[in-house]
Amino acid sequence: TAVYVTHDQQEAMAIADRMAVMRAGEIIQVGDPETLYRQPTHAFVANFLGRVNILRRDIAHTQEGVLVLGTSIFRVPSHLGQELLVRPEDIVIDYPRPDYVTGVIEQRSFRGDHIQLRVRMEEQDPLIVDVSRDALFQQGDTVSVAFSPASFMRAKES
Numbered sequence: 767t768a769v770y771v772t773h774d775q776q777e778a779m780a781i782a783d784r785m786a787v788m789r790a791g792e793i794i795q796v797g798d799p800e801t802l803y804r805q806p807t808h809a810f811v812a813n814f815l816g817r818v819n820i821l822r823r824d825i826a827h828t829q830e831g832v833l834v835l836g837t838s839i840f841r842v843p844s845h846l847g848q849e850l851l852v853r854p855e856d857i858v859i860d861y862p863r864p865d866y867v868t869g870v871i872e873q874r875s876f877r878g879d880h881i882q883l884r885v886r887m888e889e890q891d892p893l894i895v896d897v898s899r900d901a902l903f904q905q906g907d908t909v910s911v912a913f914s915p916a917s918f919m920r921a922k923e924s
Contacts, residue, residue, distance in 0.1 A: 775815050779803065787811045809851065809921050818851040819893045820921055833918075836867040836888060841915050849921035854896040856917035859885065859909040866910035869893065874905045887911060 772778050778785055779799035786796045787810070795802060795811045806812040823833050828848045833840040842850060862868055869887040876899070883895045883903060893911070903909060 779815070787814055789814075806919060812851050812919050812921075817854055817894060818919070819854065819857070819891075821850045821852060821890055821918075823848055823850070833913075835890070835911070837865060838867040838912075840913055842918050846918055846920045851919040851921045852913060852917050854882070854894045856914060857893060857895045858912040858914075859883070859895055859897065859903065860912070861910065862908050863910045866912060868908050869911050871903055871905050871907045871909060874903065885909065885911060 770778070770781065779802075782799055784796060785799055785802055786793050787802060787808075788794060789810055794808050795806060802811055803815050806815070812818050821833060821835075823842075825848065827834050828844055831841060831844045833842045833850065859869075860866075867887060869885040871883050872886050872892060873884040875882045878899070880896045880899050881901050881903070883897060885893045885895055887893065895911075897903065
């Protein structure tokens with residue numbers, strides 16, 4: 767057994783069998799790297815181990831277990847709260863489709879292994895979306911935006 771302390775999240779996830787994420791000397795969550803990344807139990811852990819977008823829904827939609835964006839309705843459990851986290855790689859965009867929520871690409875940034883897009887949607891903060899480095903989307907394009915319900919995480923501190 768060895769204990770390795772680092773602030774390099776990528777390195778920690780690559781070499782660890784189990785990780786403990788700490789804040790101000792307190793252990794926030796312990797688990798294997800994949801579980802901590804995909805199923806954080808605390809917003810600090812989600813933000814610490816990668817980039818996240820925040821989507822907001824009103825109280826009525828939270829109680830109904832849905833996220834409403836434009837004319838699109840996504841099933842999202844009520845227990846996740848009003849503010850939802852979703853990682854950039856878990857957002858799917860495509861050219862506009864009927865009955866899908868749409869956004870406009872405000873910025874396109876080539877990152878080598880992927881392209882990062884900033885997509886503006888009505889009534890939400892801009893989303894950061896990671897797409898394949900071969901994607902043809904350009905700044906100014908209107909795109910449809912979709913989410914897998916399993917990709918949403920709770921934003922509020924536990």
